[in-house]
Amino acid sequence: MxxxxxxxxxxxxxxxxxxxxxxxxxxxxxxxxxxxxxxxxxxxxxxxxxxxxxxxxxxGPAVFGLAATALDAQDVRAAASPALRALAAETGQTVHLATYQDGVVSYVDKVESRQPLRMYSRIGLPAPLNATAVGKVLLAGLDEDERRRVVAATPFERFTDRTLTTPESLLDEVRRSAERGWAEDHEEHETFMNCVGAPVYGPDGRVAAAVSVSVPNVVLPYQDVLALVPALLAATARISAELGGSAPVAAPTSTQERTTA
CATH class of the missing domain: 1.10.10.10 (Winged helix-like DNA-binding domain superfamily/Winged helix DNA-binding domain)
Known part of the structure; x- marks a missing residue:
């Protein structure tokens, strides 16, 4: 130091x-x-x-804000832990929990898969907003003005040929994700990995966190990863209920719909 x-x-x-x-x-x-x-x-x-x-x-106020954020993240992590582990056991895949603070999405919990092929992700690391399912989920939970401000400041690093690299494409994808209630990362961050993510709601009705399931494409093809969405949504509903929140009612959307990058 x-x-x-x-x-x-x-x-x-x-x-x-x-x-x-x-x-x-x-x-x-x-x-x-x-x-x-x-x-x-x-x-x-x-x-x-x-x-x-x-x-x-x-x-000063920054100390109290930092403490409140840490406590909130810890509360979400504690509430989510049983459902995350149950989801990982049910699917056999890697499960993440992520939260948002001041333009940054960070992983706050992770349950490893039973597969030998592992993701780079680690608790405490940031998740790229333009290339992860949790990033899109948490962006969708922001007010429109804040979402546009955060997206405008995003560096838009290209990780694969499928990575979203413009503010317009990311905002469009976030809008689609919000409408259907879940987001995806279709080989956008790592060429061998597909992910689906969904929001966790707090007692104020706002998005408090995001949960994702990540699967190597050598384990499951893309369409089979989309078939994990119902299990993912059931898990996020349990976590939301544990926090005293619930998902807003929305028209169901087929998980077989493929979004465009």
Whole structure:
């Protein structure tokens, strides 16, 4: 860990414990006031500390937001765990749980398949918005303005010949995914892998997470992966109920419909 980062974390910890003034913080950390001031200015710019009218420092809103996000993700993971493991056992395939925060979709849980061929994914890693089923599901759960803002900032890295590489194509696919209630990754991130994903709803009726089933195409052909959608939707419905949420009522759409990239 770098010395500056370590000192910044020490300063933040001290502020959280009630050390309020620049002089007191410098004395506790054991460095010159100018060094602590630079650290405080950076923390204040990022919202991790705030300064009141008396030039005393307090924990900032970013800390509470970070804690709330972590708790929310942990709550979703705990609620989803039994259904994820049951879905993996039923299908024999890799199952992911992902959440969204500030333009980033991250994997928060994973149940490995019984297959020897494994995905690159790992808990804590981000999922590309333009090339994963969970990314499309979570984009579909955003308000229209935020969705367009996030898509406009997406780097659109091309992973395979099927990867969506423009904002318009991604927004169209997200819209289709929202209408039918599930999304797909048809060899868009890895040439040998197909995935289907569906939303988990929280008590506020909004999308709280996404669950996906990922299958190597040497194990199941594309159409057979689509046939796993009913089991996936049953699992996400159980998780939503565990969280106190439920999916909105929508007209059923055939899982045999193939989307265009």
């Amino acid at each position: 770098s010395q500056s980062l370590a000192r910044a974390l020490d300063v933040l910890d001290l502020v959280s414990r009630g050390v309020r003034t620049l002089d007191a913080l410098a004395a506790e950390v054991g460095v010159h006031k100018s060094t602590v001031l630079r650290l405080l200015q950076t923390l204040e710019e990022r919202g991790f500390v705030r300064r009141d009218s008396g030039h005393r420092y307090h924990v």
